[in-house]
Amino acid sequence: MANLPILQFEEKILDTVERNPVVVIIGETGSGKSTQLSQMLHKRGYTKSGIIAVTQPRRVAAVSVSRRVAQELGVRLGEEVGYAIRFEDRTSEKTRIKYLTDGVLLRESLTNPELNQYSVIILDEAHERSLNTDILLGLMKRLVKIRTSNLKVLITSATLDGEKVSRFFSNCPVLNVPGKLFPVEILYSTERPSSYLEASLKTAIDIHVREPEGDVLIFMTGQDDIEKLVLKLEERIQRLEEGSCMDAIVLPLHGSLPPEMQVRVFSPPPLNCRRFIVATNIAETSLTVDGVVYVIDSGYVKQRQYNPSTGMYSLDVVQISRVQADQRAGRAGRTRPGKCYRLYPSMVYHDELLDATVPEIQRSSLAGSVLYLKSLDLTDIDILKFDLLDPPSSESLEDALKQLYLIDAIDENGSITRVGRTMAELPLEPSLSRTLMEANECGCLSQALTVAAMLSAETTLLPGRSKSNEKKRKHAPSELPDGSGWGDHIQLLQIYEHWDQTDYDIDWCKDNSLQVRGMMFVKDVRKQLCQIMQKIGNGSLDVRTNERRKESRQDYRNLRKALCVGYANQLAERMIRHNGYRTSGFKSQLVQVHPSSVLRADEEGMLPNYVVYHELIATSRPYMRNVCTVEMPWVAPILKKLEKLNIKKLSGGSSHSEERIEVENINLPKKEVDVAVPTDDRDSRVQAARERFLARKANR
CATH class of the missing domain: 3.40.50.300 (P-loop containing nucleotide triphosphate hydrolases)
Structure with missing residues (x-):
């Protein structure tokens, strides 16, 4: 540790931090910035007025670096030095140096927008330009101006354009620390x-x-x-x-x-x-x-x-x-x-x-980030104009606003709803958060919690669903539940319920080729989601965490209804002529159900008229993954919301114009309709041109 290059610059770094609210530190590989900066500031006394937070874009890094710092300080991990990642918190009241993922810090700011518990916030590995780190850069710029108590912000990186970040933070100082590199x-x-x-x-x-x-x-x-x-x-x-x-x-x-x-x-x-x-x-x-x-x-x-x-x-x-x-x-x-x-x-x-x-x-869905920004209730923020180091396209922001509007997270004026506030408190993507809210109303929260946990697994759980096996096996093994014909979400629920009935027997997982570590992770996530939901509902929610019983058809129907509400933006209508589905809203993409799906056709070989999907992916062709059948009465309210959208109002910006963006509706079925009208040639050409433009833009 004594040979780390950053230690030679300790006094210069501390002096610069003392005199400036924001400092950019470019520390080359091997300089020791990730482990030593927090310890320097701790020794200088910054932990007397608050905790030193060090964000990492990756969970593995947050855990391993905190372990290393605890070892160097000679303390037990989880006490003076700890870490917090999604679904795992190894900190205590003693913690003075806290390594955490950038996503966890964003969640903490929901309950404490000024992050008063921290005296120093270090955004480490900022060059990776993760989505959450970029949002944090924008929030830190605002926070250093408005926070009443003193706050120091350090942005550290190995390769970041320091001058660009300096300009973003009103020409803050940039320090360069050489790394210990051999030829x-x-x-x-x-x-x-x-x-x-x-x-x-x-x-x-x-x-x-x-x-x-x-x-x-x-x-x-x-x-x-x-x-x-x-x-x-x-x-x-x-x-x-x-x-x-x-x-x-x-x-x-x-x-x-x-x-x-x-x-x-x-x-x-x-x-x-x-x-x-x-x-x-x-x-x-x-x-x-x-x-x-x-x-x-x-x-x-x-x-x-x-x-x-x-x-x-x-x-x-x-x-x-x-x-x-x-x-x-x-x-x-x-x-x-x-x-x-x-x-x-x-x-x-x-x-x-x-x-x-x-x-x-610039290459992610922004629905979760926009929901977070809306939930902050900052009157000076127009989502389409939020100050970011590299702003995303207006098309991406508009897409996020439309998603949130369709699942009731924001109203027609762009204001966050009561449902949206609750969704923002959950460490889940918006579609799953909304599903839990609706499931509570439908009396199937216990089942929805299981599905949300199963879909939150970090690795593929089921046999036959990895890419290497997709072409070899189109369906899960017959000894596993098959979703009763309603689709993959129901199958995931049934698999977990079977495992629950074996008292979480690991051998049962092995016998059915289920990923053991992934299933244990799901069990832990479900428990934590239960606790979060009870906290949100002040203990009044019907979670039924310990009740074991056979699921009924009504439970499955209620769950599918909740999924329809949660996945309103991910609705698809079957196109008979084209042997596929057309996705909802302004997205006229024709897609197929993924071969790994257990969605079942009827006696005539026809798939359901309407489905919702967890994810739309492009591999050899466009596919819907994790598909669930839904019913027409649940679809009708979504179609009404799709008729007209005012993006200016949704963004929170003021506009006197009544410019509206028309979206392509999914057609309501008529009694004797058996052929859907395909998108006309002009729409197809426009869509193709837009995709070519995006491809060129991504390759620049």
């Missing part, structure tokens, strides 16, 4: 490999056989690729001639790993043993793994992107930015000179890669 030799491929997984495997084995000791960090795009490469690496290493090279262990690193697996990555390897760490981009900056000498950079990252014109998410493998490539390379020079093997030509790095990653706020 890193960059080795490019002559051409793009046909398979970056196979190229990574070959490069890793070549390093193991030919290069001196030192751990190898391999960047892959996601959990599926990581698991495949880990297996292939283990097989190849075992086939190497005994004594030809040192021993090796292969370790995965991604956000869905259980804590005990994460800890293995940060423990030193056995003597004369090389570690291969196969990781997502979580290892670029959020986490530092000591001992890495060789880095293999595939040049890709998996990125979730939302298209507001279609309401569709896509999980795309895209090229990394130059900033990300430099961060990855820097991981090889932490302990001694290293090497970075880039599995792409140098021309790709210089000519094709973007300078920096597109901020998440």
